[in-house]
Amino acid sequence: MKKQLLTGLILILIIGLSSCRNDFEFAQSSGNLGFSQDTIFLDTIFSNIGSSTRTFKVYNRSDDDIVIPRVALSRGNDSRYRLAVDGVPGQIFENVELLANDSLYVFVETTVDIDDFSSGNEFLYEDVIEFDIGANQQNVQLITLVKDAIFLFPERDATGIEETLLLGTDDENNEIRISGFFLDDDQLNFTNEKPYVIYGFAAVPPDKTMTVEAGARLFFHNQSGIIAANESSVKINGALSTTEAMENEVIFEGDRLEPSFENVTGQWFGIWLTDGSKNHEISYTTIKNASIGIIMDNQNQVADGATLKIDNSKIFNSSNVGLLATTANITAENLIIHNAGQSALVARLGGTYAFNNCTISNYWNKGFRQDPALFVSNTIPNTELTEPLTQFSFTNGIVYGDRNIEFILGAFDGVDFNYSFENSLLRFNDLFDDFAQNALYDFNNPAIFSQVILNQEPLFEDVARNLLRIDDESGANAIANSSTATTIDISGALRGDEPDAGAFESVDLEL
Incomplete structure (x- = not known):
């Protein structure tokens, strides 16, 4: 009796899985991904010193579960940028799944040796994260100012x-x-x-x-x-x-x-x-x-x-x-x-x-x-x-x-x-x-x-x-002693005959 009951449960489970199998089928991405940012600035970094980690989101706003055939840095394994897609590190990712009306996180950071790319004291290091391929490809630009030091x-x-x-x-x-x-x-x-x-x-x-x-x-x-x-x-x-x-x-x-x-x-x-x-x-x-x-x-x-x-x-x-x-x-x-x-x-x-x-x-x-x-x-x-x-x-x-x-x-x-x-x-x-x-x-x-x-x-x-x-209406306006005040203020402005107290001469700030 117990064996017959177990067999029946297995059959029910198989039938149930078969009936909802479409829920686990992923359609090919059609190039309609959304992004929280289309350009990521990783701020300014010093040569050979790692950047902070920046994060952006990728959205699937359709009602279909999709698979993104390829997510990769344009420079591939030669890129100085490092990625993690939903917590998984790498430079190139294939068949990335994204459920309907859902999103995933992409984390980006970099370390650049300025001597590998420039003879100057600073330059812009750039790359692109490519989502999908061919006509469906969408890009997120990466830009970092690198300073020699x-x-x-x-x-x-x-x-x-x-x-x-x-x-x-x-x-x-x-x-x-x-x-x-x-x-x-x-x-x-x-x-x-x-x-x-x-x-x-x-x-x-x-x-x-x-x-x-x-x-x-x-x-x-x-x-x-x-x-x-x-x-x-x-x-x-x-x-x-x-x-x-x-x-x-x-x-x-x-x-x-x-x-x-x-x-x-x-x-x-x-x-x-x-x-x-x-x-x-x-x-x-x-x-x-x-x-x-x-x-x-x-x-x-x-x-x-x-x-x-x-x-x-x-x-x-x-x-x-x-x-x-x-x-x-x-x-x-x-x-x-x-x-x-x-x-x-x-x-x-x-x-x-x-x-x-x-x-x-x-x-x-x-x-x-x-x-x-x-x-x-x-x-x-x-x-x-x-x-x-x-x-x-x-x-x-x-x-x-x-x-x-x-x-x-x-x-x-x-x-x-x-x-x-x-x-x-x-x-x-x-x-x-x-x-x-x-x-x-x-x-x-x-x-x-x-x-x-x-x-x-x-x-x-x-x-x-x-x-x-x-401001010109400041309580410090024209209260300094012209015989002891500095000749110019901190910005290089002349003090004049009725100088102000403080490091700055007053201006009309339209407060």
């Missing part, structure tokens, strides 16, 4: 151990090391001929000077940066550009070139000017998307830290602090420090600072921010360390952001704390009079606050896009 990285010894830099020792006398290397003499001059890609920390040796020519581009891998050792100097010699390509600007940024990484913070560490380094000069330079744009350290608590002259430069999108200075000596003109996860500018543990026509702003939108755009102190919070603040002068500038209080002064009693704000637009909206009795914020004292304007909008062009030009 100079790669700098820590070497490995015979045992495979990577080169490191000694920073010092901890409380238990254990060495503190980071991945990095000292630049050789023939590596100390960065030109504009090719971009540089740096892995780990590139260190300027003691008593040496690193120079960067106008138009140079330096790209940094994750947790990489520049570090200036004892008695060394960094000279970044950017120049005024005349086009939107910023052809003479020096640019420091992360090595992810995809548009989606354009404003991602914390992609690399930053520029580290140690307390023993000296005579640093930075002109017409953009430092973007670092953890700390510039850190001027004072780990040995010396009386005089690193010295820096910086002008016509921008520090954007730092995940922690834009410029972190400890007992430093800084002279800055036409400097913009914009958007940071903590403060845009920190000047702590004393030092000497002169800021003129600078814009310090913070409209951080990538999480909660509790720190002001500007913090000045003659101590380090939560420590007993103190050093005299010999000078902190902020003249013809802007300190603004989306918080009510955008600058904080932290003075340790009995230690020099010399500061002044003149002809500047400041954001200090003390809604609950928390600072009303604090003499540090006596805005009626002309010795420390002279000709300042409070809480009038600067009317920046677009803070989310790092555009800090101000």
Whole structure:
């Protein structure tokens, strides 16, 4: 009986399969596939460095199950592109099935050696993904801009151990090391001929000077940066550009070139000017998307830290602090420090600072921010360390952001704390009079606050896009002192007889 029942079930199953067999018959593709994109740009990549993976979808919008006879790269196995069709890797695929009103994913990536295809510093590498053959063939174009570059990285010894830099020792006398290397003499001059890609920390040796020519581009891998050792100097010699390509600007940024990484913070560490380094000069330079744009350290608590002259430069999108200075000596003109996860500018543990026509702003939108755009102190919070603040002068500038209080002064009693704000637009909206009795914020004292304007909008062009030009109706318009303001602004525009505060002269932005 059981045998007869089993035989009957098998017959029913066979009949059922036969009756719906048409559901599993695939028609030949007729060249009517749909694509989410017909051209795939794999962004810009460096020679021999793999791209990110791009994805697009292929649609069968018909009511029939179809088979695509062939999906292949036009260059075949010689192509530098790599494919995966619905998760299966390869260069050439045959008889790819696609159900009615369904879709499949195609993944594309590439790695190109520029020397195999071009003698120049960059070129477009192209290929085509061909779907079907003959009259039914449909194409998806692949385009990648490939840049030649100079790669700098820590070497490995015979045992495979990577080169490191000694920073010092901890409380238990254990060495503190980071991945990095000292630049050789023939590596100390960065030109504009090719971009540089740096892995780990590139260190300027003691008593040496690193120079960067106008138009140079330096790209940094994750947790990489520049570090200036004892008695060394960094000279970044950017120049005024005349086009939107910023052809003479020096640019420091992360090595992810995809548009989606354009404003991602914390992609690399930053520029580290140690307390023993000296005579640093930075002109017409953009430092973007670092953890700390510039850190001027004072780990040995010396009386005089690193010295820096910086002008016509921008520090954007730092995940922690834009410029972190400890007992430093800084002279800055036409400097913009914009958007940071903590403060845009920190000047702590004393030092000497002169800021003129600078814009310090913070409209951080990538999480909660509790720190002001500007913090000045003659101590380090939560420590007993103190050093005299010999000078902190902020003249013809802007300190603004989306918080009510955008600058904080932290003075340790009995230690020099010399500061002044003149002809500047400041954001200090003390809604609950928390600072009303604090003499540090006596805005009626002309010795420390002279000709300042409070809480009038600067009317920046677009803070989310790092555009800090101000409108003609800005609160910073015509409030600078013509005798102390810079002659030209950061864009090269003349200041005139009624100059504006901040790095930019105002224009009609039609806000």
